[in-house]
Amino acid sequence: MQADAWWLTVPDDALAAVAGRLAAALPAARPAGRPRPLALHSSGLGSLRLLDPLRERGVRTLCLHPLQTFAGDPDPALLEAAHCAVTADDEDTLALGEELARRLGMAPFRLPDGGKARYHLAAVVGCNLRVALESEAKRLMDAATGDGDGLAHLAPLLRATLANLLAGGDPARALTGPVARGDVGTVRAHLRLLDREQPRLARTYRALSLEALALAAPRLDDETVRTLRALFTGEARP
Structure with missing residues (x-):
């Protein structure tokens, strides 16, 4: 041949x-x-x-x-x-x-050949699992509005979030929302809803919020960080 x-x-x-x-x-x-x-x-x-x-x-x-x-x-x-x-x-x-x-x-x-597993995992987390996460966001938005246009409502937010992430090059600078603000009350409300209605998504929320907390911790006071970490690890009930 x-x-x-x-x-x-x-x-x-x-x-x-x-x-x-x-x-x-x-x-x-x-x-x-x-x-x-x-x-x-x-x-x-x-x-x-x-x-x-x-x-x-x-x-x-x-x-x-x-x-x-x-x-x-x-x-x-x-x-x-x-x-x-x-x-x-x-x-x-x-x-x-x-x-x-x-x-x-x-x-x-x-x-390097030895880095391919981590490289591919990074691509899957950044692409494929993001689609799965946005599918959950769409389902929540559809349930909240009842109009079936959840993805359309979320689209400007998704575009701006990705633009902020890519423009800054530092994920911590692109992070917004209740964990970034140290808004414990909002986090408790989210967890109570998820624990009651969607326990599987509650586990995802807690795991990803721990990652968000690691990004936000330098701008939060120690007590807020401890409280949020306890909520996300299950050491404290919402």
Whole structure:
């Protein structure tokens, strides 16, 4: 099987097997004058080691993962200006991956193979779990208003929140709301409602509010921090 490059765009669980079959199909020796071929995958989580059967046959291995979300029909324009993680074992292949990412309109950055799990987790928390959280916000707003337009009501708030977060570069500066203000009474009211009607969301509220409290603590007095922490850890009842 002769080629200059193979881009393995298969599900993560199939990568190792496909790489193994491809490696087994390669000729025993590379024809004279042909450059070393390249094999790459685009798994955000998958290690470069998944391509080891090919690397052992003299193939350069590379991972390019566009840090972008594609819902519904994929739009290639979404790649433009998206950041792209580049993972490789050597400087020449890293440089090649960066150039390929730039030619596709993306902004490359280098990602060590050992950092891929944390990298992918960051993307899931920032993207996928945010969608799940906003689904809960929509459901609460729909129940409050009864008009079914919860997401439309929330949209300006969501846009402004993300703009504040991205503009400042410091999540603590973008944090507003009752935890940021140390508004214990409002927090108690939220928890009483959630404990009564939505205990599963109550656990999420407490866990995320502890993270918010860590951001807000430097601007709050010690007593307020202790009171809020006790409410969020369950040491105190609302």
